Amino acid sequence: MFLSPGHTRTVAAAPVDSTAIRTEGLRKVYPRADGDLVAVESLELTVRQGEFFGLLGTNGAGKSTTIGMLTTLVTPTAGSAWVAGQEVTADPVGVKSRIGVVSQNNTLDGALTVVDNLAFRGRYFGMPASAARRRATELLEQFGLADKATARAHQLSGGQARRVMIGRALMHLPEVLFLDEPTAGVDPQARDDLWQIIKALHKDGQTVVLTTHYLDEAEALCQRLAVIDHGRLLASDTPEAIKASSGARTVITVRYDADAAPAAEAAHRIPGGPHDVAVDGPTVRVRTTRPDGVLAHLLRAGSAAGLTVRDAVTTPPSLQTAFLTLTGRDYKP
Template sequence: MKPTAATTAHAPTAIRMEGLRKVYPHAQGGLVAVDGLDLTVHQGEFFGLLGTNGAGKSTTIGMLTTLVAPSAGKAWVAGYEVSAGPVGVKSRIGVVSQANTLDRALTVADNLAFRGRYFGMSAPAARRRALELLERFGLADKAGAKAHQLSGGQARRVMIGRALMHLPEVLFLDEPTAGVDPQARDDLWQIIASLHETGQTVVLTTHYLDEAEALCQRLAVIDHGHLLACNTPGAIKASRGAQTVITVHYDADATPATEALHSIPGGPHDVAVDGPTVRVSTTHPDGLLGHLLRAGSAAGLTVRDATTTPPACRPPSSP
């Protein structure tokens, strides 16, 4: 039976973050990519980091997997403090990045087998494990093919198989379906869901809301490095009755972009204009940002920045 958020709530901790923060000081003015995350992921849980491009999801994954040094705060993965015990962390995690990192000079099977050897498996054991995973993911007929001969979806499946070679305690998937066709995306969803059904702890980053809802037990919604909400997908959807804040910064006075807001469906909306900035608080946010963008364009305004801040959600309650 697939675990639920309730059944994993009292499981041992797989990941813990306390005040995790990353600042890139060489960016103009200093870029705060992640700003004080406090999150816990339980063993056996399917946990999602949901946000738009640039929200800080990949930076968070980078810090948890030892690739990015935190500027402040601490994180523990599989029992190891990441900064103090990076070797222990690396031996207990599997990572699938956004980029295709397969060795193009090797066969598909060798890409997996070499990873197994790196983690101390004997050559025969690594070969057996590689072929088992390729069979499991429907790629047995590609074992002898070179990596560059694979489609995008096939390459992602191979990368997931490679990440699982050493039986990691935690599997990190960073935007695993980005850039693949709809059929390949559906195939990847089935594979990822089947991993979790076996008890694998999975952390997924995505900017697809439907993907997060379909796969994750709990979601952390991140925007510009800030945690906006953390709860089950159902609870986050139920929270839509609370106020969502939409903020748009234009290059000139924002008043012309707001004149028709009170008459569009879904109102009333609480509108505040401060020079080039408009903030709208509403319980019916669907389509409102698009309306502001179109109205601004019609008024000759250029958008400098736009954000949508969903209502904060309660942490998951005990069963």
């Protein structure tokens, strides 16, 4: 944990029903010669102040486009969005002054020192030079990077650079912090460090909006989630509620050495059903609320059909199975 023992933030406590972000019919279409690409379609979201909210979806689902519209970097094709009380197209300057953004890519100035990367951002938002330098130093101490203050940004590791970028985004005490895939491409230890930093910021009252394609990250960090697929909102609630409302079930998957149709036929007769049985070449997948005995039945059915099992996996109800239930396909980041 990188918060210093006596550290406090000045993020004001907000009423439970206050709103940090709201969208109505938000849409983004990219014209193309071979047909328009609908990146986001009719998105309806609400994020409360002080909430840790996640946008979960595979690569290309529309998460980054959504963040782009909410942070004024992408112009919506239709619909409206309000961030920290400002409409993103009517008052983009007002929105920018109230948000902090950490992008997927390293956007630090590699030729500047680490402390200057932060201090210059503070100056950009109107902070006096001495106040900006003091704030930058405090943030580097908070994030365990005081010893890197005079290093050039290009000398940092991937995880260190992400921590500096988060610190830079917090220089002007934003009302909403946007994190776009903050742990993508970092090593496991750096990922854990970033998780601890982000959790501590949220505990201090910071509203956080996170995009991620990591299911475990979404479950570990987010109070509520929006599951997005092909630009459309599939579900929005707490992780537990999404799993429950989607009818997420245990999934038993068995892969044989040849076409699984004979075993799939037998799977329809498994006791405790009806079960949802799907076959795809050598693979049989059974989704069920009564998993006891299903795997054993599939193994016997395969053996009786002269098939050899190559792989067998039982997946309990999870965001993975919720996504499968919502979309009809596996979650593949």
